[in-house]
Amino acid sequence: MTSIGxxxxxxxxxxxxxxxEIRAQAMETGYSLIKGKVGSMxxxxxxxxxxxxxxxxxLIRKDFYRDTHSLYHATLDAYVSICRGQLGxxxxxxxxxxxxxxxxxxxxxxxxxxxEWLAVVLYGMIGAPVKGYEHETIGMGLNxx
Amino acid sequence: MTSIGxxxxxxxxxxxxxxxEIRAQAMETGYSLIKGKVGSMxxxxxxxxxxxxxxxxxLIRKDFYRDTHSLYHATLDAYVSICRGQLGxxxxxxxxxxxxxxxxxxxxxxxxxxxEWLAVVLYGMIGAPVKGYEHETIGMGLNxx
Amino acid sequence: MTSIGxxxxxxxxxxxxxxxEIRAQAMETGYSLIKGKVGSMxxxxxxxxxxxxxxxxxLIRKDFYRDTHSLYHATLDAYVSICRGQLGxxxxxxxxxxxxxxxxxxxxxxxxxxxEWLAVVLYGMIGAPVKGYEHETIGMGLNxx
Amino acid sequence: MTSIGxxxxxxxxxxxxxxxEIRAQAMETGYSLIKGKVGSMxxxxxxxxxxxxxxxxxLIRKDFYRDTHSLYHATLDAYVSICRGQLGxxxxxxxxxxxxxxxxxxxxxxxxxxxEWLAVVLYGMIGAPVKGYEHETIGMGLNxx
Amino acid sequence: MTSIGxxxxxxxxxxxxxxxEIRAQAMETGYSLIKGKVGSMxxxxxxxxxxxxxxxxxLIRKDFYRDTHSLYHATLDAYVSICRGQLGxxxxxxxxxxxxxxxxxxxxxxxxxxxEWLAVVLYGMIGAPVKGYEHETIGMGLNxx
Amino acid sequence: MTSIGxxxxxxxxxxxxxxxEIRAQAMETGYSLIKGKVGSMxxxxxxxxxxxxxxxxxLIRKDFYRDTHSLYHATLDAYVSICRGQLGxxxxxxxxxxxxxxxxxxxxxxxxxxxEWLAVVLYGMIGAPVKGYEHETIGMGLNxx
Numbered sequence: 018m019t020s021i022g023x024x025x026x027x028x029x030x031x032x033x034x035x036x037x038e039i040r041a042q043a044m045e046t047g048y049s050l051i052k053g054k055v056g057s058m059x060x061x062x063x064x065x066x067x068x069x070x071x072x073x074x075x076l077i078r079k080d081f082y083r084d085t086h087s088l089y090h091a092t093l094d095a096y097v098s099i100c101r102g103q104l105g106x107x108x109x110x111x112x113x114x115x116x117x118x119x120x121x122x123x124x125x126x127x128x129x130x131x132x133e134w135l136a137v138v139l140y141g142m143i144g145a146p147v148k149g150y151e152h153e154t155i156g157m158g159l160n161x162x
Numbered sequence: 163m164t165s166i167g168x169x170x171x172x173x174x175x176x177x178x179x180x181x182x183e184i185r186a187q188a189m190e191t192g193y194s195l196i197k198g199k200v201g202s203m204x205x206x207x208x209x210x211x212x213x214x215x216x217x218x219x220x221l222i223r224k225d226f227y228r229d230t231h232s233l234y235h236a237t238l239d240a241y242v243s244i245c246r247g248q249l250g251x252x253x254x255x256x257x258x259x260x261x262x263x264x265x266x267x268x269x270x271x272x273x274x275x276x277x278e279w280l281a282v283v284l285y286g287m288i289g290a291p292v293k294g295y296e297h298e299t300i301g302m303g304l305n306x307x
Numbered sequence: 308m309t310s311i312g313x314x315x316x317x318x319x320x321x322x323x324x325x326x327x328e329i330r331a332q333a334m335e336t337g338y339s340l341i342k343g344k345v346g347s348m349x350x351x352x353x354x355x356x357x358x359x360x361x362x363x364x365x366l367i368r369k370d371f372y373r374d375t376h377s378l379y380h381a382t383l384d385a386y387v388s389i390c391r392g393q394l395g396x397x398x399x400x401x402x403x404x405x406x407x408x409x410x411x412x413x414x415x416x417x418x419x420x421x422x423e424w425l426a427v428v429l430y431g432m433i434g435a436p437v438k439g440y441e442h443e444t445i446g447m448g449l450n451x452x
Numbered sequence: 453m454t455s456i457g458x459x460x461x462x463x464x465x466x467x468x469x470x471x472x473e474i475r476a477q478a479m480e481t482g483y484s485l486i487k488g489k490v491g492s493m494x495x496x497x498x499x500x501x502x503x504x505x506x507x508x509x510x511l512i513r514k515d516f517y518r519d520t521h522s523l524y525h526a527t528l529d530a531y532v533s534i535c536r537g538q539l540g541x542x543x544x545x546x547x548x549x550x551x552x553x554x555x556x557x558x559x560x561x562x563x564x565x566x567x568e569w570l571a572v573v574l575y576g577m578i579g580a581p582v583k584g585y586e587h588e589t590i591g592m593g594l595n596x597x
Numbered sequence: 598m599t600s601i602g603x604x605x606x607x608x609x610x611x612x613x614x615x616x617x618e619i620r621a622q623a624m625e626t627g628y629s630l631i632k633g634k635v636g637s638m639x640x641x642x643x644x645x646x647x648x649x650x651x652x653x654x655x656l657i658r659k660d661f662y663r664d665t666h667s668l669y670h671a672t673l674d675a676y677v678s679i680c681r682g683q684l685g686x687x688x689x690x691x692x693x694x695x696x697x698x699x700x701x702x703x704x705x706x707x708x709x710x711x712x713e714w715l716a717v718v719l720y721g722m723i724g725a726p727v728k729g730y731e732h733e734t735i736g737m738g739l740n741x742x
Numbered sequence: 743m744t745s746i747g748x749x750x751x752x753x754x755x756x757x758x759x760x761x762x763e764i765r766a767q768a769m770e771t772g773y774s775l776i777k778g779k780v781g782s783m784x785x786x787x788x789x790x791x792x793x794x795x796x797x798x799x800x801l802i803r804k805d806f807y808r809d810t811h812s813l814y815h816a817t818l819d820a821y822v823s824i825c826r827g828q829l830g831x832x833x834x835x836x837x838x839x840x841x842x843x844x845x846x847x848x849x850x851x852x853x854x855x856x857x858e859w860l861a862v863v864l865y866g867m868i869g870a871p872v873k874g875y876e877h878e879t880i881g882m883g884l885n886x887x
Contacts, residue, residue: 022298023175030168064545082414082421082585083451089546089580090380093538098243098301102683103818103829104540110789111814124297124372131372134297145814150807152269152279152304153167156243159297161373209690227730227849227856228886234691234725235815238683248383248537249685250394255354256379269807277808290379295372306808312588313465320458388533388591392828393673393684400644401669414587424587435669440662442559442569442594443457446533449587499835517704517711517875518741524836524870525670528828539828559662566662596663602878603755610748678823678881704877714877732849732859732884733747736823739877 018127019046022157025120025136028052047129048122049076056114058107058146060096067092067117067137076121076135077162084162088119091137091158098156099139113154115141121162133162163272164191167302170265170281173197192274193267194221201259203252203291205241212237212262212282221266221280222307229307233264236282236303243301244284258299260286266307278307308417309336312447315410315426318342337419338412339366346404348397348436350386357382357407357427366411366425367452374452378409381427381448388446389429403444405431411452423452453562454481457592460555460571463487482564483557484511491549493542493581495531498550502527502572506554511570512597519597523554526572526593533591534574548589550576556597568597598707599626602737605700605716608632627709628702629656636694638687638726640676643695647672647717651699656715657742664742668699671717671738678736679719693734695721701742713742743852744771747882750845750861753777772854773847774801781839783832783871785821792817792842792862801846801860802887809887813844816862816883823881824864838879840866846887858887 028039028050036052043050051074055066068088071077077084097104099113106113120136123129137158144151173184173195181197188195196219200211213233216222222229242249244258251258265281268274282303289296318329318340326342333340341364345356358378361367367374387394389403396403410426413419427448434441463474463485471487478485486509490501503523506512512519532539534548541548555571558564572593579586608619608630616632623630631654635646648668651657657664677684679693686693700716703709717738724731753764753775761777768775776799780791793813796802802809822829824838831838845861848854862883869876 020298022300026171026175026300030171060540060543061545068545082418082579082587083424085580085582085585086451086587093544094246096544097247097538101239101303102242102247103822104538104544105785105829108543108785108833109818109821109829110786110793128294128372134373136298144807145810147810149273150810152807152811153165153281153302154304155167155171155300155302157298157300158246159299161376205685205688206690213690227724227732227853228859230725230727230730231732231886238689241689242683248387248394249683249689250350253350253398253688254383254386254394255351255358273807276806279808289372290375292375295375297376306811310588312590316461316465316590320461384536387537391529391593392532392537393677395640395684398640398688399673399676399684400641400648418584426588434662435665437665439563440665442662442666443455443571443592444594445457445461445590445592447588447590448536449589495830495833496835503835517708517869517877518714520870520872520875521741521877528834531834532828539830539834543833563662569663596666600878602880606751606755606880610751674826677827681819681883682822682827708874716878729853733745733861733882734884735747735751735880735882737878737880738826739879 018125020125021048021120021122021134021136022159024048025118025138025157029116029118029138029140046126048120050118050120051076052116052118054116058112060106063096063115064092067119071119076119087135087160087162091135091160094158095137095139095156099143099154110145111143112146113141113143115139135160135162163270165270166193166265166267166279166281167304169193170263170283170302174261174263174283174285191271193265195263195265196221197261197263199261203257205251208241208260209237212264216264221264232280232305232307236280236305239303240282240284240301244288244299255290256288257291258286258288260284280305280307308415310415311338311410311412311424311426312449314338315408315428315447319406319408319428319430336416338410340408340410341366342406342408344406348402350396353386353405354382357409361409366409377425377450377452381425381450384448385427385429385446389433389444400435401433402436403431403433405429425450425452453560455560456483456555456557456569456571457594459483460553460573460592464551464553464573464575481561483555485553485555486511487551487553489551493547495541498531499527502552502554511554511556522570522595522597526570526595529593530572530574530591534578534589545580546578547581548576548578550574570595570597598705600705601628601700601702601714601716602739604628605698605718605737609696609698609718609720626706628700630698630700631656632696632698634696638692640686643676644672647697647699656699656701667715667740667742671715671740674738675717675719675736679723679734690725691723692726693721693723695719715740715742743850745850746773746845746847746859746861747884749773750843750863750882754841754843754863754865771851773845775843775845776801777841777843779841783837785831788821788840789817792844796844801844812860812885812887816860816885819883820862820864820881824868824879835870836868837871838866838868840864860885860887
């Protein structure tokens with residue numbers, strides 16, 4: 018059994034070299050998935066990077082607000098987590114360098130009747146705007162599509 | 163290069179069969195790590211399970227409040243993340259079934275001079291108190307020891 | 308043009324005598340709607356009352372977690388609003404007496420192609436557990452179904 | 453019996469054509485009320501629009517900080533609600549188009565001895581900065597004057 | 598010049614021996630003030646202790662909800678601060694031992710025309726339910742009466 | 743017995759004339775302490791002012807991220823408290839004029855074996871960007887070093 022969240026987390030943390038293999042395996046079991054990078058002190062750039070990539074790769078339909086709405090809240094949940102509840106980046110003198118992943122598919126490969134879901138994972142470094150003054154952080158949001 | 167957060171996340175998500183192998187490898191590079199399970203509608207049981215396990219396995223010193231303080235805030239950060247900012251479990255009619263991991267060691271294997279850190283990962287299912295009415299969630303807190 | 312949120316708010320605030328009329332009118336334009344009451348110092352009773360009523364009246368399908376998930380988060384958003392961000396009732400020495408409404412249908416009667424949405428409105432009194440020591444509060448959560 | 457919150461909500465949602473009628477009726481029972489519009493990605497513009505209108509129309513006294521303080525916190529409570537706890541607009545890649553109402557008067561027309569209160573209602577659309585990619589939201593703050 | 602907040606903080610931190618002296622001095626400049634103790638893992642006991650003491654000593658009028666409302670929100674602000682944003686005590690496996698102070702009077706002794714305000718200060722220890730596993734915390738809420 | 747938090751609060755509130763005396767006394771019992779001022783509508787300036795002063799005066803070591811990390815979270819806790827949970831300054835149309843203090847030393851003078859801690863206190867005025875439209879606020883964060 019595979020699940021959408023685990024797929025998203027492991028794809029995010031995989032070395033680039035394994036990306037194609039994981040992607041191929043996941044697609045066989047019914048998942049679509051994309052991966053990207055974003056570094057910024059501006060929160061809105063994280064939201065924009067995730068949404069743009071998900072639309073471009075066809076993980077959400079551009080013409081249906083409900084798809085954008087679902088992705089927005091999954092991204093917001095992931096963002097709340099990397100901030101650990103106190104929202105803000107540059108305005109709180111901190112910056113992030115993140116890998117993001119969006120996965121679309123069933124909650125688990127044994128729950129197909131429950132329809133499609135989205136998982137957004139943000140993983141990377143959060144810290145002061147000084148090289149090396151940072152530590153890891155992860156956040157994941159799941160939402161029904 | 164290995165990092166404390168990635169080590170914690172991958173150990174959490176690993177199938178039980180791989181536990182010993184990952185643990186041995188991590189210990190070679192300077193990490194101590196433990197893994198446990200907790201399912202509850204009571205938030206305090208999560209805090210208690212993590213702390214008890216970390217003390218018993220010697221990841222934090224029982225007689226130094228600063229160790230307990232460091233672990234508490236790492237656990238709180240992880241908890242805030244699995245709740246995605248809105249704190250509460252049973253009182254908000256939801257329950258969790260979690261695997262937790264605590265890792266102690268350097269931020270990365272290339273930053274030994276920066277001393278020891280703790281990583282707490284909570285991963286599992288969150289949802290209604292009805293079988294199968296749940297989805298995955300993850301949270302991680304890092305703190306200097 | 309009618310919208311799901313406005314329909315939910317006005318139905319919540321209507322005098323009982325007008326309930327049937329509003330309900331009939333809303334159903335003609337494509338909305339299903341229910342109304343109930345809940346008074347408590349326990350947050351979970353609000354969630355339970357809304358979910359039970361919505362399932363019983365068929366506004367969400369009992370056998371699909373995605374419906375329950377959508378309703379849960381709409382209710383959570385409404386709850387966050389009546390608490391104005393600081394979550395808690397009895398544990399913070401306050402109590403609520405609420406009317407709740409759940410509406411299912413299109414975002415507006417001109418956006419049928421965007422599928423079905425849920426609106427949850429909580430409206431009533433919040434205050435000290437002393438008769439008359441209370442004031443009004445409202446919260447609304449919207450979610451795609 | 454009429455209450456300050458219900459008066460504020462219904463005035464906010466009324467079609468412009470009914471504004472004068474509602475206003476006249478409310479004033480007879482002891483309420484002063486104003487209504488305005490604000491659309492922005494900048495949170496401070498919402499606070500400024502509400503305060504400026506309330507001062508200009510004499511709902512709060514400009515020379516007494518306590519009046520401004522009361523209005524500020526009523527507006528903050530309403531703002532927390534339209535954001536559903538996660539504060540931010542443009543910085544989180546979302547925008548609002550709102551109608552706002554400020555009402556001044558007794559908590560209810562049967563509680564005159566309890567002095568004057570303020571109600572602030574914000575109602576409108578929240579969503580992506582793309583036409584039509586938005587849904588309704590409402591927030592209300594009440595405070596003693 | 599004396600201010601309500603500074604008066605409240607210094608009275609809270611004063612050794613018991615100085616209480617009467619500070620109280621007499623503050624009352625001369627127009628402040629009423631009380632001091633008490635509360636230790637608990639239950640948040641509601643803090644609210645109850647502060648309210649009961651303030652009513653008994655006549656700092657707020659028992660028969661006017663607006664006074665209770667003002668005190669409640671000042672106490673809530675102080676409580677949010679001692680929790681540093683993540684609300685909860687026993688449910689998050691932590692406990693507090695607090696001194697609380699309520700002061701009533703002008704914002705400063707030079708701003709008499711602005712009417713009466715309330716200040717609530719909570720100061721003490723927060724930590725694990727283990728002797729000595731705790732550190733200091735302070736919170737203050739101010740509100741117009 | 744002296745404690746780090748009380749030392750920090752009383753140093754912050756002391757009239758400038760007493761600064762040297764308090765500082766000398768505190769240093770005798772094992773505390774290092776600094777005091778500064780910052781006024782701004784930009785949250786990041788508060789973080790920058792506290793960090794710069796603490797580094798310059800040697801309260802934290804510039805070359806060890808763990809020191810910066812400890813100070814950052816102590817400052818964040820203090821900041822959350824002066825905002826009373828709803829984070830934001832200029833973006834919420836409010837401004838602060840603050841005195842800040844950083845103290846380094848044992849939790850109390852009787853708990854030397856528990857190592858060094860940091861206390862950050864922010865105290866001053868918060869309010870509208872209009873002269874005199876403001877009231878006092880305080881926040882304190884403690885962290886192990």
